[in-house]
Amino acid sequence: MTDLRCNSQRLWNAHTAMAVFGATPSGGVGRLALTDEDRQARDLFVTWAREAGCEIRIDGVGNIFARRAGTNPAAAPVMTGSHLDTQPLGGRFDGIFGVLAGLEAVRALNDADVHHEKPIDIVCWTDEEGSRFGDGCLGSSAFTGGRTLAETLAMTDADGLSVGSELQRIGYAGPEPVGGYAVDSFFEVHIEQGPILENAGLQIGAVEGAQAATVYEITITGEEGHAGTLPMTLRKDAMRGAAEMIHRVDDVAFEFEPYPVITVGHVRVRPNSRNTIPGQVVFTIDSRHPDTETLAAAGARMVAICEEVSNTQGLGLSINVKGHRDSVAFDTQCIQAVRDAANALGIPHMDIYSGAGHDAIYLARTCPAGMIFVPCEDGISHNEAENARPEDLAAGTDVLMHALLARAGRV
Ligand code: HGY
Ligand code: MN
Ligand code: MN
Numbered sequence: 001m002t003d004l005r006c007n008s009q010r011l012w013n014a015h016t017a018m019a020v021f022g023a024t025p026s027g028g029v030g031r032l033a034l035t036d037e038d039r040q041a042r043d044l045f046v047t048w049a050r051e052a053g054c055e056i057r058i059d060g061v062g063n064i065f066a067r068r069a070g071t072n073p074a075a076a077p078v079m080t081g082s083h084l085d086t087q088p089l090g091g092r093f094d095g096i097f098g099v100l101a102g103l104e105a106v107r108a109l110n111d112a113d114v115h116h117e118k119p120i121d122i123v124c125w126t127d128e129e130g131s132r133f134g135d136g137c138l139g140s141s142a143f144t145g146g147r148t149l150a151e152t153l154a155m156t157d158a159d160g161l162s163v164g165s166e167l168q169r170i171g172y173a174g175p176e177p178v179g180g181y182a183v184d185s186f187f188e189v190h191i192e193q194g195p196i197l198e199n200a201g202l203q204i205g206a207v208e209g210a211q212a213a214t215v216y217e218i219t220i221t222g223e224e225g226h227a228g229t230l231p232m233t234l235r236k237d238a239m240r241g242a243a244e245m246i247h248r249v250d251d252v253a254f255e256f257e258p259y260p261v262i263t264v265g266h267v268r269v270r271p272n273s274r275n276t277i278p279g280q281v282v283f284t285i286d287s288r289h290p291d292t293e294t295l296a297a298a299g300a301r302m303v304a305i306c307e308e309v310s311n312t313q314g315l316g317l318s319i320n321v322k323g324h325r326d327s328v329a330f331d332t333q334c335i336q337a338v339r340d341a342a343n344a345l346g347i348p349h350m351d352i353y354s355g356a357g358h359d360a361i362y363l364a365r366t367c368p369a370g371m372i373f374v375p376c377e378d379g380i381s382h383n384e385a386e387n388a389r390p391e392d393l394a395a396g397t398d399v400l401m402h403a404l405l406a407r408a409g410r411v
Helices: 008-018 036-051 096-111 138-143 149-154 163-170 196-200 238-255 292-313 332-344 359-363 390-408
Strands: 055-058 064-068 078-083 120-125 185-191 204-210 212-221 261-263 267-270 280-289 316-325 349-354 369-374
Touching: 008 036, 008 096, 008 390, 036 055, 036 064, 036 096, 036 120, 036 163, 064 096, 078 096, 078 359, 078 390, 096 120, 096 185, 096 390, 120 138, 138 149, 138 359, 149 163, 185 332, 185 359, 185 390, 196 204, 196 349, 204 332, 204 359, 204 390, 212 238, 212 292, 238 261, 238 267, 238 280, 238 292, 280 292, 292 316, 332 349, 332 369, 332 390, 349 369, 359 369, 369 390
Parallel strands: 078 120, 078 185, 185 369, 204 349
Antiparallel strands: 055 064, 064 120, 204 369, 212 280, 212 316, 261 280, 267 280
């Protein structure tokens, strides 16, 4: 069994230091993409990566690449990484663990004076959560051709601030081209964000694939009016329409077996005033299923419901598909590299499927990709109470390090 291991305490300390940026009073982290808190985390990562001997490159959408040189600089890099941004009320491990595990792997390789043929890049992908801009995985989507640079920079947040202007403001509008070059492979380590590993008493999941997802934005238009004077029968109340749509689209999940997951997590009301009948309501539907066709069928049902309700209540309706990705199967050799690394380390593992979205899903479009899951407490995530054990983070980092080394060719 191999004795090349990471430094668990150093890894844990790095998480503690990063959790300061955007720390919430309840012990979570709120670090939206391209905010000052995100800049602080980016700056600290760049400092640490440079101290570890990495060369730093930043591309046009703010993706950060920290390269540990290989003996063959011309070889396509083996990449690892995840995201620094979090949900508005997120946790201390979602995303950041995948970045710090890559950094710790490099630090441990430095300590052991281990070398490899292909370069190893640690990547921080911009706005994976999509809580501020777009529909998620903004940086990895641009890197893999999902959107052009211009399209990405033009995306705006709820206040009308664009990705481009915010990248300039925080100093991360990088000079490097976005993608367009060969990548040997990509490995991402992440907390599972579900209960399967913890319930199985296992530290490592070799991720086989991830489910399809479609995000809809539904805009309902009625007429503002006085809450006290307008009779109920004369109203064009956008909120009443939204309430019926939201209730009924939720029920669509149970028309399918296995059922899709359907979430209405974001609602905007105009004018959002207690005593004015809402003239417009905008809400999002996040829908996911392992089978792309089943997801499409559920989507058709939800669209039909929204159309029926808007017709019945005499409301305006527009439906915009904000984003879609098919289900993905990760590369069999990458999955095997994860299993082999866990076996070499004597760590029991299981194959697992991802309900959550990850940057690796987008990288899988253009290079062999794989993921490693570690358990998180009670499977809780996208919640300030998100928690993980130091020994599990270390196990995931060790498996990552050995998978990277196998792929990069130890010399
Ligand atoms: O939405 C997702 O699945 C990811 O956690 N951002
Ligand atoms: Mn994540
Ligand atoms: Mn997340």
